[in-house]
Amino acid sequence: MRIKMLSLLAFLFLMTSVISAQDKQQMVKKIVEEAEENSQLEQIAHELLDVVGPRLVGTPQMKNAHDWAVEKYKSWDISARNEEWGKWKGWERGITHVDLVTPRIQSLEARQLAWSPSTGEEGVTAEVMILPEAKDSLDFVEKLKSVKGKFVMISMSQPTGRPDDNWQEWATEDSFTKLKKDRDSLNDLWNTRIRNTGLDRRELPKALENAGAVGVITSNWSRGFGVNKVFSAYTEEVPTIDISLEDYGLLYRLAEYGDKPEIKVVAQSSDLGEMPTFNTIAEIKGSEKPEEYVILSAHFDSWDGATGATDNGTGTMVMMEAMRILKRIYPNPKRTILVGHWGSEEQGLNGSRAFVKDHPEIVENVQALFNQDNGTGRVVNISGNGFLHSYDYLGDWLYEVPEEITSHIDTNFPGTPGRGGSDYASFVAAGVPAFNLSSLSWDYWNYTWHTNRDTYDKIVFDDVRNNVILTAVLAYMASEDPERTSREKIKLPVSKRTGEQMTWPEARDAERAGMLEE
Incomplete structure (x- = not known):
């Protein structure tokens, strides 16, 4: 009798397991x-x-x-x-429209950065210049006088708008090697130019603004055809706009060759206070x-x-x-x-x-x-x-x-x-x-x-x-799942980089008053 009962229980357990597996399969199918x-x-x-x-x-x-x-x-x-x-x-984006007006007319591909101040409906027309080159931070303070009334370009001008995989497919090996070497050299020179201002990339736009610049121009290329990274502005009174690699390069060359390019920028936006x-x-x-x-x-x-x-x-x-x-x-x-x-x-x-x-x-x-x-x-x-x-x-x-x-x-x-x-x-x-x-x-x-x-x-x-x-x-x-999941953690190893015992990350509270003055 006992053996029969155990057999029956085993049979019922087996049937329950089969039914459960079939239920899962049916649900997944659905x-x-x-x-x-x-x-x-x-x-x-x-x-x-x-x-x-x-x-x-x-x-x-x-x-x-x-x-x-x-x-x-x-x-x-x-x-x-x-x-x-x-x-x-709080902030709301409005219309952005940027035109080259001197030495010729051309609409440019551009957008204001998030939280950029507005130009208003009439916009601003002014000459474009490249960030002044200085020997050191003291020299830069003197060079800052030249930015008054102008739009200032603060990004490196890229030597090519073709991504590396395009060069790798079509260029000769020597040509591709030369491009990378030239680009690295330009990047080093531009980083030196930025470093000699004595300011980081957040402080620099504010310094230009305080010196009387009417706007800041960036071009944050993402190494793909027609692609730029688009983040936030650091200016508080004048607009910051990002311009496509192609049009940024045009403005940069015009300024570099002494053609004194002028642009008209309409960058409308609204400051909405606390949201x-x-x-x-x-x-x-x-x-x-x-x-x-x-x-x-x-x-x-x-x-x-x-x-x-x-x-x-x-x-x-x-x-x-x-x-x-x-x-x-x-x-x-x-x-x-x-x-x-x-x-x-x-x-x-x-x-x-x-x-x-x-x-x-x-x-x-x-x-x-x-x-x-x-x-x-x-x-x-x-x-x-x-x-x-x-x-x-x-x-x-x-x-x-x-x-x-x-x-x-x-x-x-x-x-x-x-x-x-x-x-x-x-x-x-x-x-x-x-x-x-x-x-x-x-x-x-x-x-x-x-x-x-x-x-x-x-x-x-x-x-x-x-x-x-x-x-x-x-x-x-x-x-x-009939079981609760385990929360047991692994024992973390010693960091190869620091030589110190690694610890589990700690929970942090949110930033609950973002970009708002206390």
Whole structure:
């Protein structure tokens, strides 16, 4: 009788395991079908990138994005809210138009930098000059007198607008070697010119402004055809504009040859004072363990040289689409599935750091967090981020992801803790099993990261769909796992660089009054 009972229990356990495995397979199949046959990615991308546009912290467009996301989630019957966590200097971009007016007429490709002061509607017309060359900082103080009433160029003029891979393909070896040598020499000379001012790159624009310059001109080439990095201005009263390599080179040569180029700059913008900053939070409530969380993570803000398509529109789209799919086919997860669209990542992970600080009750009960940030490519690397037993659970979850997706992915277990770069690091610092879904490059660093070319057309939707399936399956598996994930950390080694014992990163609070005077 005892033997029969044990046999029956073993049979029932086996059948339960088979049913459980079949349930997982069916759910994964449904996720794949919904992602491939009813994808909303293109629609989400259009609304976010073409209609809402760039999402610079402190701008009305950033608030528009948060409000749009809340309404989008509500249209999918997902609870969503905006959580205020701080303030930022408010600013709104207006029209930028720059024309060469002497010695000939030509419209130039240019844009004002973020938080640049305005010229007003009438604009400013003035001569363009190259940053004065000085022997030392004392000599530069004397040379500063020459900038009054002029636009001053403070970037090196590049000797070529062709990226290195183009030269490598077509040039002779001697020609390419000569180019690199000449460029290095020019770079050294320009760095010396900057160093002899006695000022760093943040202080220099302010010094020019104080000396009477009517504006500052930069050109931050990103080593790709037609691509510039676009960041923020450091002037407080006069405009700072970034000009394309091609047009910057034109102005530089005209000034260098003594042709006294003049430009007209219309750079309209508005200082909006203090503006609130937000995270958008949405969640599908857990049915069995609602106080435990699986978090999907992506920063929502962008620089505004373009529309932030791959930094981080694509990560945002992945998390929104994964949530839509999960709500449709897995509406009653065991654990609460929460998505965080973080504000002001670009200025130092501020939104996610604020969330970690403000929600210890959630942070304490996170099963796992999955973050996606670095571009449009399919995920190719996942690290265990220093959690000793991360392979035990993450390996099991990845096993259920379709092989055509995981075959691209290299894993590194247990890895070492991420210390920055994206919002997962805010959670790792707090001891949360947080994992970055790191993407294939697609020339991300040169062509789209913080550039004027980070637009809808750079998205590779097939790769993004892969990432949606990966994220949705991992979220489902993490929610269903009967065990809590281990937070045990590896013992960190001695640093080869410093010879000192390495320590786990420490959680930091956000900058909650960005660019605002205390």
